[in-house]
Amino acid sequence: MIVGEQFLLLPGPTPVPERVVRAMxxxxxxxxxxxxxxxxxxxxxxxxxxxxTRHNVLIYPASGTGALEAAVVNFISPGDRVLAIxxxxxxxxxxxIAAEFGAxxxxxxxxxxxxxxxxIIKEKLGADVNHEIKAVLITHNETSTGVCNDIKxxxxxxGDHPALFLIDAVSSLAAADLYMxxxxxxxxxxxxxxxxxxxxxxxxMAFNDKALQVYTQSRNHKYYWDxxxxxxxxxxxxxxxxxxxxxxxxxxxxxxxMQEEGLENIITRHMNxxxxxxxxxxxxxxxxxxxxxxxxxALTSVIAPPELGANRIRQAMKEEFNxxxxxxxxxxxxxxxxIGHLGYxxxxxxxxxxxxxxxxxxxxxxxxxxxxxxxxxxxxxxxxHKNA
Amino acid sequence: MIVGEQFLLLPGPTPVPERVVRAMxxxxxxxxxxxxxxxxxxxxxxxxxxxxTRHNVLIYPASGTGALEAAVVNFISPGDRVLAIxxxxxxxxxxxIAAEFGAxxxxxxxxxxxxxxxxIIKEKLGADVNHEIKAVLITHNETSTGVCNDIKxxxxxxGDHPALFLIDAVSSLAAADLYMxxxxxxxxxxxxxxxxxxxxxxxxMAFNDKALQVYTQSRNHKYYWDxxxxxxxxxxxxxxxxxxxxxxxxxxxxxxxMQEEGLENIITRHMNxxxxxxxxxxxxxxxxxxxxxxxxxALTSVIAPPELGANRIRQAMKEEFNxxxxxxxxxxxxxxxxIGHLGYxxxxxxxxxxxxxxxxxxxxxxxxxxxxxxxxxxxxxxxxHKNA
Numbered sequence: 001m002i003v004g005e006q007f008l009l010l011p012g013p014t015p016v017p018e019r020v021v022r023a024m025x026x027x028x029x030x031x032x033x034x035x036x037x038x039x040x041x042x043x044x045x046x047x048x049x050x051x052x053t054r055h056n057v058l059i060y061p062a063s064g065t066g067a068l069e070a071a072v073v074n075f076i077s078p079g080d081r082v083l084a085i086x087x088x089x090x091x092x093x094x095x096x097i098a099a100e101f102g103a104x105x106x107x108x109x110x111x112x113x114x115x116x117x118x119x120i121i122k123e124k125l126g127a128d129v130n131h132e133i134k135a136v137l138i139t140h141n142e143t144s145t146g147v148c149n150d151i152k153x154x155x156x157x158x159g160d161h162p163a164l165f166l167i168d169a170v171s172s173l174a175a176a177d178l179y180m181x182x183x184x185x186x187x188x189x190x191x192x193x194x195x196x197x198x199x200x201x202x203x204x205m206a207f208n209d210k211a212l213q214v215y216t217q218s219r220n221h222k223y224y225w226d227x228x229x230x231x232x233x234x235x236x237x238x239x240x241x242x243x244x245x246x247x248x249x250x251x252x253x254x255x256x257x258m259q260e261e262g263l264e265n266i267i268t269r270h271m272n273x274x275x276x277x278x279x280x281x282x283x284x285x286x287x288x289x290x291x292x293x294x295x296x297x298a299l300t301s302v303i304a305p306p307e308l309g310a311n312r313i314r315q316a317m318k319e320e321f322n323x324x325x326x327x328x329x330x331x332x333x334x335x336x337x338x339i340g341h342l343g344y345x346x347x348x349x350x351x352x353x354x355x356x357x358x359x360x361x362x363x364x365x366x367x368x369x370x371x372x373x374x375x376x377x378x379x380x381x382x383x384x385h386k387n388a
Numbered sequence: 389m390i391v392g393e394q395f396l397l398l399p400g401p402t403p404v405p406e407r408v409v410r411a412m413x414x415x416x417x418x419x420x421x422x423x424x425x426x427x428x429x430x431x432x433x434x435x436x437x438x439x440x441t442r443h444n445v446l447i448y449p450a451s452g453t454g455a456l457e458a459a460v461v462n463f464i465s466p467g468d469r470v471l472a473i474x475x476x477x478x479x480x481x482x483x484x485i486a487a488e489f490g491a492x493x494x495x496x497x498x499x500x501x502x503x504x505x506x507x508i509i510k511e512k513l514g515a516d517v518n519h520e521i522k523a524v525l526i527t528h529n530e531t532s533t534g535v536c537n538d539i540k541x542x543x544x545x546x547g548d549h550p551a552l553f554l555i556d557a558v559s560s561l562a563a564a565d566l567y568m569x570x571x572x573x574x575x576x577x578x579x580x581x582x583x584x585x586x587x588x589x590x591x592x593m594a595f596n597d598k599a600l601q602v603y604t605q606s607r608n609h610k611y612y613w614d615x616x617x618x619x620x621x622x623x624x625x626x627x628x629x630x631x632x633x634x635x636x637x638x639x640x641x642x643x644x645x646m647q648e649e650g651l652e653n654i655i656t657r658h659m660n661x662x663x664x665x666x667x668x669x670x671x672x673x674x675x676x677x678x679x680x681x682x683x684x685x686a687l688t689s690v691i692a693p694p695e696l697g698a699n700r701i702r703q704a705m706k707e708e709f710n711x712x713x714x715x716x717x718x719x720x721x722x723x724x725x726x727i728g729h730l731g732y733x734x735x736x737x738x739x740x741x742x743x744x745x746x747x748x749x750x751x752x753x754x755x756x757x758x759x760x761x762x763x764x765x766x767x768x769x770x771x772x773h774k775n776a
Contacts, residue, residue, distance in 0.1 A: 005415045006423070013416045013633060024634065025409045027393045028401045028587050030712045035394070061451045061589055062612070063629035069612045101609045193630055199416050201449055201589050201632030221489045221609070224450070224457045241451035242581055244589030244632070245401060246412065324418045 002322040009325050009353060011143045011171055011299035013193040013200050014343035016250070020198055023253035024246045031245060037237030039248055044234070046255035047204055050173060050196075050263060051188060053180040055208040058230040059251075061244050064170035064191030067203035069097055070225035071166050071187050075211050077219040078102025080134040083124060083163070085116045085154075089144035089329045094137045094168050101220050103135075112332065113301070115294035116149050122157035134214075135164045141172030144329045146301035146338060147290045148176050155183050164211055170194060170203070174263065175270045175298040175342055186211040195266070195298070197257070197343045198250040270297035273341035273350060276380045280354045281339075284361065284373035289336050298342040301328075303335060308364050310337040313357075316364065321356045347381055390710040397713050397741060399531045399559055399687035401581040401588050402731035404638070408586055411641035412634045419633060425625030427636055432622070434643035435592055438561060438584075438651060439576060441568040443596040446618040447639075449632050452558035452579030455591035457485055458613035459554050459575050463599050465607040466490025468522040471512060471551070473504045473542075477532035477717045482525045482556050489608050491523075500720065501689070503682035504537050510545035522602075523552040529560030532717045534689035534726060535678045536564050540571050552599055558582060558591070562646065563658045563686040563730055574599040582686070583654070585645070585731045586638040658685035661729035661738060664768045668742045669727075672749065672761035677724050686730040689716075691723060696752050698725040701745075704752065709744045735769055 008015050029035050040059075047057050060067050076082060082103040084095040087110045099105045108124065110116050116138065125133065136158065141148045155165055164186040169178055173188070174195035180188050187207045193200035207215075207227065215227055223229075229240040258266060274297045278288055281302050289301035304310035310327055311334045317323045328336040341350060355374045362370050396403050417423050428447075435445050448455050464470060470491040472483040475498045487493045496512070498504050504526065513521065524546065529536045543553055552574040557566055561576070562583035568576050575595045581588035595603075595615065603615055611617075617628040646654060662685045666676060669690050677689035692698035698715055699722045705711040716724040727745075729738060743762045750756055 006417050008416065008418065010418055013419065013630060016416055021413045025413060028396065028404055028581075029394050030396065030398055031401065031588070032714075033712060061449070061454070063449045063631070065629040066449070066612050097611045100611045191630070193416070199632060199634040200419070200630040201635060223485045223488045224454050241453040242401060242579070242588040243451070244587060244635070246587040246634070247589060247632070324421065326420075 004322060007321070007323045007349070009323055009340045011194070011326060011338060011340040011342055012191070014197060014340065015345065016199055017197055017254070017257060017344050019257060020250045020253045024250040026249050028245045031243050032238055036245065039252055040234070040237055040239065043248060043251050043255060046259070048206070050258065051180045051206045052178065052182065053206050053208070055181065055206055056212065056231060057204060057206045058227060058234065059239070059243070060203045060205065060225070061201065061241065062203050063200060064189065064203045065093065066225070067189040067191065067205045068094055068168060070205050070227070071189050072097050072101050072103070073220040073222040073225050074215050074218055074227045075164055075166065075187055075207070076101065076103050076135050077217070079104060081106065081132045082135045082137060083108070083133050085121065085136065085138040086110070087114065087116055087139065087145060087147055087149065088112050088142040090142055090168060090170070091139045094139060098137060112145050113147060113289040115147050116154060118150060118153040118157035121154055122159070125158050125161040125163065128161065131162055133161070133163045135166055137166050138168070140167055140169040140178060141176055141296050141298050143171045143299065144332070145289055146296040146299045147294050148172065148296045150294070151178065151185070152183050155185060164214055171298050171342065174258065174266055176296070177267055180206055181208070192247065192251065195343045196251065197254045198247060201244050201247045202251060267297070270341065272384055273297065273345065274300065276377050277339055277341055277350060277354070279380055280373035280377040283376035284358060284368055299338050299340045301336045301338050304337055305366055308361070308366060310334050312364065313337055313360060316360045317356060320360065323353060323356060351377060351381070392710060395709070395711045395737070397711055397728045399582070399714060399726060399728040399730055400579070402585060402728065403733065404587055405585055405642070405645060405732050407645060408638045408641045412638040414637050416633045419631050420626055424633065427640055428622070428625055428627065431636060431639050431643060434647070436594070438646065439568045439594045440566065440570065441594050443569065443594055444600065444619060445592060445594045446615060446622065447627070447631070448591045448593065448613070449589065449629065450591050451588060452577065452591045453481065454613070455577040455579065455593045456482055456556060458593050458615070459577050460485045460489050460491070461608040461610040461613050462603050462606055462615045463552055463554065463575055463595070464489065464491050464523050465605070467492060469494065469520045471496070471521050471524045473509065473524065473526040473537070474498070475502065475504055475527065475533060475535055475537065476500050476530040478530055478556060478558070479527045482527060486525060500533050501535060501677040503535050504542060506538060506541040506545035509542055510547070513546050513549040513551065516549065519550055521549070521551045523554055525554050526556070528555055528557040528566060529564055529684050529686050531559045531687065532720070533677055534684040534687045535682050536560065536684045538682070539566065539573070543571050543573060552602055559686050559730065562651065562654055564684070565655055568594055569596070580635065580639060583731045584639065585642045586635060589632050589635045590639060655685070658729065660772055661685065661733065662688065664765050665727055665729055665738060665742070667768055668761035668765040671764040672746060672756055687726050687728045689724045689726050692725055693754055696749070696754060698722050700752065701725055701748060704748045705744060708748065711741060711744060739765060739769070
């Protein structure tokens, strides 16, 4: 029996701060009354700040995938030509949703572990001189591989092609830089159980006026996800359907915490985590799936030594230290393990996890001098603290 | 400033037991691990007991309306003829969802405040000799009016017509009797924030093999609500998309509480509440919207004295006692107020609320001897306690 709770190092759900847990215990109130109206107004404004947008944000009682479906049914119509960019499992999912709802999807797959090449997207859209492509779907942070797409460059590469840009930022928002308005992104989806540090159950969708214009012409059936309904009720300070009030309390408190730390600082912290984990793991003699320039600030995918296997390492970490790390999905199963460093994670947590990982690697017979990676992480942290 | 928290007397969300609140504070765990698998298995079995079914149950991260949409997109196809029975706002909503997703809906409206007449449904289905009607939509407990449809008789009246019966039991399940299997109901939808006593954010859908057969032929687009995905993951002890883990903890504990009380006792308790509230309110000289034989065990709709107006009474109850009651919706606005007696509500709570209501009525100038209704409630409770 290991002392203490399961230590979540997943790229979502992520650990929840005690302040958020306590906020969630407040009594449930009338969701059509003035108190909830105040909360809804406050959290909507707070989420907008995280999106760096002045446009519309709706909060859905749903998983992140629900908000991806919302993006598709509101802004894409059956028969629309859609360009889908996939660099992994979640890119594939966004593609599948669009196809299920009748879009004619042309999909560009980049190799798993790599980022999308803006040049290829530029060529593709450049060749579409009649502007038949109505939407571009792309994942910001691909959680299955730990690769972050360069959304800013991709958006710029599109030039003045009028297609809507729909971004899956479920696991990136508030971990990687994203400027919805400045970068001219039309629809951006995110979720609560990632950098927002609250339990799963809420998802967010922001959309600009260009997207809203497309919505008025959209021909997919919709009711639960209908942004028209959402906006009408938001104007009254309500939601169309009963909101998960407890999670709203949690979101309200999480936004307070985020405002105290400051969005720039939060993003810098995630970048530092990325650097520290990657350099430490390299120093241990392990390989990383993603190249430095595209690596995710939310999680690091480590290629396990083939003679050990990723799942054996994960199992030992769970059994001996109660640390829960994600494995690889589909073709990456047993090939990689993924270290989440997203949301409510401290430098201390990562130091201890890297130390535990070394212990497990050595115990499983991997050639490694205990402390090698941890020392590297310490040196990097020392530098961070000197600069602070 | 009133001492104490807002006292929710809504027909949902309803008060949450402290045990459930505490359970929800447990640390979020990996939703793809063995611990969550155990919880999912347990709560799925527990919800089935409440449904009195041996068939499939799926739990959605969504409001009740989400599960209504799930019922429509999985079991109704565009062009299907559908018979929708409406006795109020939520019957209208179920109808709207079916129409939005392409069903050819024939709607029978019964006057608000009355229940659906099984004879009329019998005639309607009897006339459909070619079995063109593919589904019947009906609300069990109509929350907007406080009327409970006699689902058992309606189902029997349908005889051997092969249409699927889709039941909105969002606010009735575990408050009013419902035997999914014995009554031969095909699809039954419910929600967490009602008699299940947990905060909003989860909804349930049970469906039998006949419905599952229809699903395999269904032609509506679906992804988030797709029961095929749900069942595949359930077999592995998982959910297709990240589940609201905290609400699952709450559900697990709420089901323990419900099992301790016993489903029969829970339903009897709600029937007793209905009787006590109705008789007390009648004794105060107020009129009720629903007749005794169709009155809801979940809430009581009271017709306000026109010279006072329902909203003035609600406002005074809120300002002076911090009691939150629902008003009337649409054409019933300011005509009725609704006293919820659903879920985690005690006899004591209702005694005090009835007493407060009398105080407000007298203060607002209504002709009433203070204590009249409370005395009636006490007499009824005395009888209940003698029989216990």
